[in-house]
Amino acid sequence: xxxxxxxxxxxxxxxxxxxxxxxxxxxxxxxxxxxxxxxxxxxxxxxxxxxxxxxxxxxxxxxxxxxxxxxxxxxxxxxxxxxxxxxxxxxxxxxxxxxxxxxxxxxxxxxxxxxxxxxxxxxxxxxxx
Numbered sequence: 001x002x003x004x005x006x007x008x009x010x011x012x013x014x015x016x017x018x019x020x021x022x023x024x025x026x027x028x029x030x031x032x033x034x035x036x037x038x039x040x041x042x043x044x045x046x047x048x049x050x051x052x053x054x055x056x057x058x059x060x061x062x063x064x065x066x067x068x069x070x071x072x073x074x075x076x077x078x079x080x081x082x083x084x085x086x087x088x089x090x091x092x093x094x095x096x097x098x099x100x101x102x103x104x105x106x107x108x109x110x111x112x113x114x115x116x117x118x119x120x121x122x123x124x125x126x127x128x129x
Contacts, residue, residue, distance in 0.1 A: 036060075040076060040122060041100035050074065050114025055095060057122055060102060073107060074119035081124060091127060102128035 037060045045054040051074030058070040076095065078088050094101040105124040113119025 036106075037102065037104045037128065038122070039100045039102050040095050041070075041098075042096040043070075043072065045072075047116070049116040051110070051116055051119030053120070055122065057107065071107065072120075073122045074113055075110070075121040077121050077123045081127065091124075104128075 038057045039060055041056045041058075043054055043056045045052060047054070053072035053074050055073050055076060056070035057073055058068060062068040076092065078091060081088075081091075083091070091101060103122075103124045104126045105122050107120055107122055110119040110121055113121075
């Protein structure tokens with residue numbers, strides 16, 4: 001019973017913390033729906049409820065600049081690539097590396113990405129070699 005009560009107290013706070021992890025730039029409507037080339041990297045964020053904004057997305061042109069704040073997304077969609085599951089897994093694993101995954105695509109809002117509310121997904125249209 002004590003564990004259940006603790007979850008009821010901690011879950012809403014954790015969901016708000018994960019939902020608030022988005023960068024300020026992620027709410028900029030001028031970046032939604034555009035397609036350009038980005039570097040995607042795992043930012044280490046882990047949440048107990050989706051959406052979890054655990055992937056940093058930085059335009060390639062700004063990837064080396066120290067003052068650039070990356071956008072964060074709660075998901076990466078590779079379905080437009082029509083690749084095998086093994087290739088998809090390999091591409092997703094590259095996000096967790098220091099070099100990240102360089103890909104073209106666009107960021108789109110998701111109205112219901114999970115119990116913690118709205119999310120943002122990066123829809124990959126092509127991958128840089």
